[in-house]
């Protein structure tokens with residue numbers, strides 16, 4: 001091989017090695033940052049005082065969490081929205097209070113106030129406001145008592161179940177019902193008030209069942 005060609009090849013190989021040495025850690029850093037930011041979307045937080053949650057009418061609350069990218073930190077960024085529905089229900093299971101400042105009463109089971117027997121409880125349901133089709137935010141339409149997606153006409157009943165195409169008058173593009181979130185009522189030991197606590201997660205769009213986003 002000609003000497004000039006050998007030199008060209010050697011210098012090209014050295015250039016590629018240097019680019020890899022610089023570039024691969026950079027790519028890893030970006031990927032790690034994205035992963036770290038996505039994991040921040042899972043959060044458990046108290047979102048509303050129980051007394052502020054009306055019975056029978058869904059209420060939307062924002063989920064805020066610390067978000068960080070390579071350059072900036074946003075301590076209270078809105079990462080999603082949740083619809084809460086408080087409804088009357090009955091259950092004998094009211095869980096023990098814990099010694100913690102916020103003690104669990106019972107998952108999604110709330111003792112009602114006043115002279116109602118202790119076995120009578122309200123139930124709080126929590127749904128992600130993110131449409132499982134392609135991720136738009138659903139809104140609640142009181143007259144229809146349905147959650148509607150403004151993007152492609154997805155529709156869900158008050159309990160997050162898909163409305164059938166027959167009832168809708170067109171095909172429901174949603175692949176599944178609204179994603180249910182774990183929800184409980186906790187006691188604030190200082191104020192003595194009950195709060196609704198939600199475990200917020202994101203789920204894969206387009207899947208026929210609820211799968212947590214990695």
Ligand code: FES
Nearest residue numbers: 131134149152154
């Ligand atoms: S994003 Fe909701 S129906 Fe398409």
